[in-house]
Amino acid sequence: MLSLKKSLVFLTSAALLLQVSSVAIAAEEEIEYVPLQEEVLNPLGAASVWDASTQSILFKLRNGLTGKVTVGSDKYELGTQVGSFPASVQLDGTTAMIPEDEDFIKTVNLQNASANILDIAHQPPASTIKVKATLETEASEQKGDSIDDPSVWIHPENGNKSLIIGANKKANPGGIEVYNLEGKRIGAYGVGKMNNVDVRYNFKLNGKKVDIAASTNRTTNTINIFVINPQTSELTEVTGNYLESNMEEVYGFSLYQSQRSGKMYGLITGKEGEFEQWELYDNGNGKVDGKLVRELKIGSVTEGIVADDEYGKFYVAEENVAIWKYDAEPSGGLLPEAKIDTVDGIRLTEDVEGVTIYYAKDGEGYLIASSQGSDRYVIYDRKSGKYVTTFMIEDGVIDGTSETDGIDVQSFGLGDEYPDGIFITQDNTNVEPDGSIANQNFKIVPWEDIAEGAKKKLKIENQNPRQLKARK
Structure with missing residues (x-):
């Protein structure tokens, strides 16, 4: 499967020079986006669902901590804490894409590794x-x-x-x-x-x-x-x-x-x-x-x-x-x-x-x-x-x-x-x-x-x- 990772380019206007023969200049800031479920949550064994009523991804880490990411918002919830992404969450078809954020990903990984409540049992090898x-x-x-x-x-x-x-x-x-x-x-x-x-x-x-x-x-x-x-x-x-x-x-x-x-x-x-x-x-x-x-x-x-x-x-x-x-x-x-x-x-x-x-x-x-x-x-x-x-x-x-x-x-x-x-x-x-x-x-x-x-x-x-x- 081809990775869904993609770059979305956001243009922020640095200045507009309203002069004859002047050229509008825009500074580009490139923000890397990744699919939240496929590349962040699924590899951790976390649970996640799409809530159509709120346009949100709800997830539960292995330690039982729940979180929420909403399309169109740059805020995320992780337990009782509220954090911010560098840009708003986007929807690519049916896939929620989050701005790649090292702090968010690091925190999710640490919390996920801290305990194992979600897995109902430690499963042994097969016979x-x-x-x-x-x-x-x-x-x-x-x-x-x-x-x-x-x-x-x-x-x-x-x-x-x-x-x-x-x-x-x-x-x-x-x-x-x-x-x-x-x-x-x-x-x-x-x-x-x-x-x-x-x-x-x-x-x-x-x-x-x-x-x-x-x-x-x-x-x-x-x-x-x-x-x-x-x-x-x-x-x-x-x-x-x-x-x-x-x-x-x-x-x-x-x-x-x-x-x-x-x-x-x-x-x-x-x-x-x-x-x-x-x-x-x-x-x-x-x-x-x-x-x-x-x-x-x-x-x-x-x-x-x-x-x-x-x-x-x-x-x-x-x-x-x-x-x-x-x-x-x-x-x-x-x-x-x-x-x-x-x-x-x-x-x-x-x-x-x-x-x-x-x-x-x-x-x-x-x-x-x-x-x-x-x-x-x-x-x-x-x-x-x-x-x-x-x-x-x-x-x-x-x-x-x-x-x-x-x-x-x-x-x-x-x-x-x-x-x-x-x-x-x-x-x-x-x-x-x-x-x-x-x-x-x-x-x-x-x-x-x-x-x-x-x-x-x-x-x-x-x-x-x-x-x-x-x-x-």
Whole structure:
């Protein structure tokens, strides 16, 4: 990537000689500008977001100190102190550029090195186990980069009738696709280029509780919402009005069902680091409408996002930087609470794509992230954020996975074949037994294979996603 550093020249008039045949003379002062996030904050492991409402970059250093830089102003805030740049902060496209100031940069570096509060845990080196997929879904009907993100829906009475709902970015018909637990495609809904999909339960619509699947639609730049019929396994679209995003192109997506307020939210990420939180509600006409309740801009491209409904948090993967932890309530502010891990090639290798939550009992469980650049999946403790282990899906009767986009995990039993739940992942390169390349698909690993393969056995606990509760 070419550096964004550039010189902006400011002319200050030294004098104007108002005489015939005189020449106006201007003295030039050259001020060097640098991108604040890319060249100052990101290398330090600091957190930063763009606040569109104030045209400001808000940041948090590793010692917990917060700061603020505002476009058009030569002032900056660092904790309780206010300082001055030699000129005003500028905006180059979507990039905040600050005048290069040795005092500011030195102070930020010293403060950042003084303590480590932002990083939730000191992460150890990676250790990797190997597992094999036992099932794969039918390949996509479209060639190229089509299959993206899966989500598992649990049938309320019969786990064998549970479904895999996947997003397809090739809208012909593409859209949302539905598979049974044998991997057979049993439904396809060509509503557009769908990117990420998520499922939640007990949403109040038309006076009764229903299960919904929702997804980002890159064709219409909206959130699309479907009701899942447990009797027929069919989806019915219930997308209402007011669900069109303000960002240039929607990308990642997660649902968040608050255990505190009972409200349902859609969380969207964008290719420029945008984030929007939408409250979803019954519009009284059998459809679901939404209203934007929070927005911010993270430093760079983000896709993977997942909400922890019990703890009221969400995790977002800034693909080449870090995994961040945020308060998921709309009043939760703009800056992250903590950093789970850094994308430094040790445990996480860019791009970091999918993220998902394994719900165990009593608030225990795991956060899992796909490290696309290393074809690995990284597991962290859900409560402490501490690194647990890494696994990869190697070739077996079914081929292994590579360059994964979306993932999902389900701890609840899925009938006879998967009594301890599953891990499901997108496979970028789907290799047939004869070595030929097929279209993309999803691969499934029984959770117990991962849990029992770890050096220290992981939890195997059936947590019903319909019975979550608020936790601290």
